[in-house]
Amino acid sequence: RINRTDSRKGPHVDKRNQLVNRLKDIRTEQNGLKQSRGKVFERHAALTASISKKTAELKAQQAKLSYKTVGSIDEIISKHEKEIESGKLKIVDERRLSSEVSGLRRARKHVEQAAALQETIEAELAELAEIDAQIADTNAHALGQEFDKLQTELDGLKA
Numbered sequence: 001r002i003n004r005t006d007s008r009k010g011p012h013v014d015k016r017n018q019l020v021n022r023l024k025d026i027r028t029e030q031n032g033l034k035q036s037r038g039k040v041f042e043r044h045a046a047l048t049a050s051i052s053k054k055t056a057e058l059k060a061q062q063a064k065l066s067y068k069t070v071g072s073i074d075e076i077i078s079k080h081e082k083e084i085e086s087g088k089l090k091i092v093d094e095r096r097l098s099s100e101v102s103g104l105r106r107a108r109k110h111v112e113q114a115a116a117l118q119e120t121i122e123a124e125l126a127e128l129a130e131i132d133a134q135i136a137d138t139n140a141h142a143l144g145q146e147f148d149k150l151q152t153e154l155d156g157l158k159a
Contacts, residue, residue: 012157019154026147033140040134047128054121061114065107070115073108077101 067073080097083089089097 016154016157019150019157023147023150023154026143026150030140030143030147033143037135037140040131044128044131044135047124047131051121051124051128054117054124058114058117058121061110061117065110065114067104067107067111070108070111073104073111077104077108080104 062068067076080101084094084097084101
């Protein structure tokens, strides 16, 4: 007969039982963490999708705009209005500047919308950073490493 080693008897029984029990505890903790963090991960995914969508929308809006800031548009509008009010222009030039001013006012609204969109993107990025910090704060990674270490040690005892 071949000598069979019974895992329930021998010098490493207590150590093996301790390892098995700790592995069970770690699995339970990991399962609890996974269930509790499900909503956090869902929010993370939703924010990531929203940010990417809004960023693409912002880039599309900015590509259409020839002006980047409200201040630059306001400067041009005030310059044109002063020229019109000076009375030194021909009627044709006044009309041209008037239509340009109205176009600039429309462009100003679009720039304001783009700025508001940029602010919401920045707010969502800040919230995403907080969620990343929450995810990194948990000890799931440490539990995983401990589990691997204990499993390796248990495998060494079985061999």
